[in-house]
Amino acid sequence: MTEEIRNVLRDHARLPGDVDSLRDHDDLYQAGMTSHASVNVMLALEDAFDVEFPDAMLKRSSFESIAAIRDVLGELRSEAAA
Amino acid sequence: MRTRVGIDLVAIEDVHAALDDHAGRYVARVFTQGEAERAHDAGAGRATELAGCFAAKEAVVKALGEEVPPRSVELTREGRHPGLRLSGPAAESAARAGLDEWSVTIGGADGYACAVVIARGAS
Secondary structure: OHHHHHHHHHHHOOOOOOHHHOOOOOOOOOOOOOHHHHHHHHHHHHHHHOOOOOHHHOOHHHHOOHHHHHHHHHHHHHHHHO | OEEEEEEEEEEHHHHHHHHHHHHHHHHHHHOOHHHHHHHHHOHHHHHHHHHHHHHHHHHHHHHHOOOOOHHHEEEEEEOOEEEEEEOHHHHHHHHHHOOOEEEEEEEEEOOEEEEEEEEEEOO
16 A cells, blocks of 8 residues: 555655655655645545545645555545445 | 734646546535636636635635635635635634634736635634
């Protein structure tokens, strides 16, 4: 999952640096991801993982790091499987 | 009198990318029907119009100091002047913050759209 998240960030987050150099808990916004780029990331994550982010999860904190994204995706997948 | 300010800058190329990659789903998830229709009517200026709308939404979030779903903030056009309509979670957040007067202005240049929001309420 983490590698797929990094692929999405590489293609859609418009980060100026190398995605592979980011640690899982590094702040993506401080790394250069804009608020609109996080929308592009959200939509790409939905495609990549076949999930849909509810409105309540469309917040900055959901996309602030690779670890945060992984946690949110895990939660969505658990809900879908239940 | 309490006053809060928010500002945001959006690269129009980011909107183009979202339209190219996700088109209808992007518009449906982020924008209200009114915003989408106005952007559609803008023709070649569609991405610019959406960028301004998005910047206004983010500027409102900064003025509120609390994140709210994007479609609970609507950029309206009343004649020549833009306006804001808050609903659902955004309206509730504004009420909690005691903010009941909202003003917005939209601008842009060099591939960017910008929005500035001023919110006021009784202390």
